[in-house]
Amino acid sequence: MHIVVCIKQIIDPEVPFHLFRIDPVTKTQIRGSHPLVISLYDEVAVEVAIQAKEKFGGRVTVITIGTKEAVQALHQALAMGADAAVLLSDPAFEGVDSFGKARILAAALRKIGSFDLVLCGRQAGDVEMGLVGPFLAEELGIPCATLVSNVVSGNGKIRLKRPTETGYEVLEAPLPCLATITNDETNVPRYASVKGIRAAMRVPIPTWSAADLGLDLARSQEERRIEIDEMWIPQREIRCELISGESAEERARNLALRLRELGLI
Amino acid sequence: MTSVLAFCTATVTSIPRSALEVVAAARSLAQQLGGVSAQALLLGARVEQQAYALIQHGADEVFLVDHPSLASLEDEVALGVAEYVVRQMTPQVVLFPHDDLAGGHVAPRLAYRLKAGIVTDCTGFAVQDHEIRWLRPVYGGKAMAYFRAQGPIQVATVRSRAFEPLPADPSRRGEVRPVDINPETFLPTVRAVERVETAEVEEGPSLDRAEIIVSGGRGMGSAEGFQVLHDLARVLGAAVGGSRPAADMGWVPHSHLVGQTGKIVAPKLYIAVGISGATQHMAGAGSSKTIVAINKDPDAPIFKLAHIGVVSEWEKVIPPLIQIFREMRSQG
Ligand SMILES: Cc1cc2nc3c(=O)[nH]c(=O)nc-3n(C[C@H](O)[C@H](O)[C@H](O)COP(=O)(O)OP(=O)(O)OC[C@H]3O[C@@H](n4cnc5c(N)ncnc54)[C@H](O)[C@@H]3O)c2cc1C
Numbered sequence: 001m002h003i004v005v006c007i008k009q010i011i012d013p014e015v016p017f018h019l020f021r022i023d024p025v026t027k028t029q030i031r032g033s034h035p036l037v038i039s040l041y042d043e044v045a046v047e048v049a050i051q052a053k054e055k056f057g058g059r060v061t062v063i064t065i066g067t068k069e070a071v072q073a074l075h076q077a078l079a080m081g082a083d084a085a086v087l088l089s090d091p092a093f094e095g096v097d098s099f100g101k102a103r104i105l106a107a108a109l110r111k112i113g114s115f116d117l118v119l120c121g122r123q124a125g126d127v128e129m130g131l132v133g134p135f136l137a138e139e140l141g142i143p144c145a146t147l148v149s150n151v152v153s154g155n156g157k158i159r160l161k162r163p164t165e166t167g168y169e170v171l172e173a174p175l176p177c178l179a180t181i182t183n184d185e186t187n188v189p190r191y192a193s194v195k196g197i198r199a200a201m202r203v204p205i206p207t208w209s210a211a212d213l214g215l216d217l218a219r220s221q222e223e224r225r226i227e228i229d230e231m232w233i234p235q236r237e238i239r240c241e242l243i244s245g246e247s248a249e250e251r252a253r254n255l256a257l258r259l260r261e262l263g264l265i
Numbered sequence: 266m267t268s269v270l271a272f273c274t275a276t277v278t279s280i281p282r283s284a285l286e287v288v289a290a291a292r293s294l295a296q297q298l299g300g301v302s303a304q305a306l307l308l309g310a311r312v313e314q315q316a317y318a319l320i321q322h323g324a325d326e327v328f329l330v331d332h333p334s335l336a337s338l339e340d341e342v343a344l345g346v347a348e349y350v351v352r353q354m355t356p357q358v359v360l361f362p363h364d365d366l367a368g369g370h371v372a373p374r375l376a377y378r379l380k381a382g383i384v385t386d387c388t389g390f391a392v393q394d395h396e397i398r399w400l401r402p403v404y405g406g407k408a409m410a411y412f413r414a415q416g417p418i419q420v421a422t423v424r425s426r427a428f429e430p431l432p433a434d435p436s437r438r439g440e441v442r443p444v445d446i447n448p449e450t451f452l453p454t455v456r457a458v459e460r461v462e463t464a465e466v467e468e469g470p471s472l473d474r475a476e477i478i479v480s481g482g483r484g485m486g487s488a489e490g491f492q493v494l495h496d497l498a499r500v501l502g503a504a505v506g507g508s509r510p511a512a513d514m515g516w517v518p519h520s521h522l523v524g525q526t527g528k529i530v531a532p533k534l535y536i537a538v539g540i541s542g543a544t545q546h547m548a549g550a551g552s553s554k555t556i557v558a559i560n561k562d563p564d565a566p567i568f569k570l571a572h573i574g575v576v577s578e579w580e581k582v583i584p585p586l587i588q589i590f591r592e593m594r595s596q597g
Contacts (some may be wrong), residue, residue: 013405013545014543016566017566018566020404020407022404029404029408099377099380122369122526123526125405126404127404128385128386128403128405128525129386130368130369130373130385131376131383133373134369134370134373135373135374138374138378139377143455144370144374144455145455146340146369147369159458162457165520166464166520167460167461167463167464168460169460169461170457170458170460170461171457171458172457173456177455180369183509183513183519184512185515185519224415225380225381225382225383225415225416226384226413226415227413227414227415228410228411228412229410229411230410231408231409231410232409232410233407233408233409234408236570237569237570238570238571240570240571240573240574241572241573241574242568242576243575248577248578248582248585249585251575251577251582252575252582253589255557255573255575255586256593258573259557259573260593262555264533265477
């Protein structure tokens, strides 16, 4: 089974609120000195792909749209256990919306040629629209399973686990298909081993441009259907009433009394 | 006349709150656009009564797709039905609840097929000169943004609890129009072949309904630590929730995850223990009337987002707290 995982590199979303800045003109987060990471659900998707490879055999390719810096994200996925990686990079890719991104990824998948399963995180950890996965399935014209957390069997038809309110369900899909990945306790991303990190550095990573993909993105640039008009940081601080008390036990008592006074318990 | 169409599902016994919320959003948007009707598309099995209820809750007209096969709804069947109805009725805007079915599957694929601009997980909108700007949090709630969607039709999904359901008004009148379509003509390529219930039958109230929620984070340290929260919840008659690390470590089932990608809750009292207060978590807990934070780190961001704070290790506060609540209970 050949699994292709689409990942996005983002500024670490765990940056604390007080260090978070935006550029009101470009309407994006200011990078500052914050680290770049693989977007959380995409990293989970890499984990799911590697687990599937371990269970059912096959290979894993990761692809990303980004600048040269995004090679770092591909290296991390390789170090976790992916076999190959491709960087999709071109100035023309900048600023396209989710429709445009799906076109770029679909062109890359066609160039890769044969694949059985395409995985995308359920949503990126920055703007979190959750569109690229389903859009890509449409663009490729393949079945789409959403919000699944693992591959439970991989022969012929594929079976996927999807968490539900009260447990989980097993979805069956023909191949090739695309799945968007959510997290559960079975797919917490592994750390790369030192050996994995070393091996990853030796894997050549080709860069494909719009021309390599035979893409004319003028149309995607013109036809942007999703646009950010304005962005701001809301002021949301609440005055927190701190419960006093010498000992923890006294604070516990004062808390209980305060909650009763407020009629909350 | 153009319209705003709200996508709703229901069962024979109930209408989910999310359906009433999208109908309320559609009503409000239709009013602000002016001269536009608020329609609903309702899918389900034996749900005709619910269609009339949607009218009482704000819809002018309901397109009803009522079929036994819709008792359990496959994503692609819902997509097929939605696409069919939207192409027929050509509304100006289609609104969905931002849930797993619609937000995760139907809305994005429908938007793609219609070449419609789409904005997901909206918490509001602003209308000016008949132009809609969609409001939504970005960067895990650290910033807010207005989006514009272009295209022949606009699609949006609305975040749970961003809109209040309108109270039922029995005097409201409207048409319920059965749609002449057999949902079984949409053959799903992806099918559920097995459903497994793993959640233990829960004691106490559900997260959605609970007046009090006790929620734990990474700071609880272990599954055993989490047990103490269950004891606290029991004396308070509260439901138990958790942050993402707590859910990832299996201390609390994933269905009890509170936050942007989990449940959005709005209890009277939310007690967050060993939770740092990440915006992604607070996106799910922020509408609680009173938030109490118990955290050992006085600089934890949650102390800027909670109404009442206790700086302490939970190990030292929760056991006496349980004892005190017990005493209060027995004293009545
Ligand atoms: C796209 C995306 C979506 C996300 N969605 C969600 C979501 O829906 N829900 C969610 O919760 N998170 C979500 N997250 C994760 C979120 O960003 C945070 O990582 C997470 O909420 C942190 O959980 P926590 O507060 O339990 O852990 P930490 O941030 O590690 O905080 C633990 C806290 O416990 C305190 N503590 C430690 N020991 C003790 C003790 N003995 N007594 C008292 N206090 C103690 C510490 O001081 C600390 O403040 C999402 C992230 C991304 C990128």
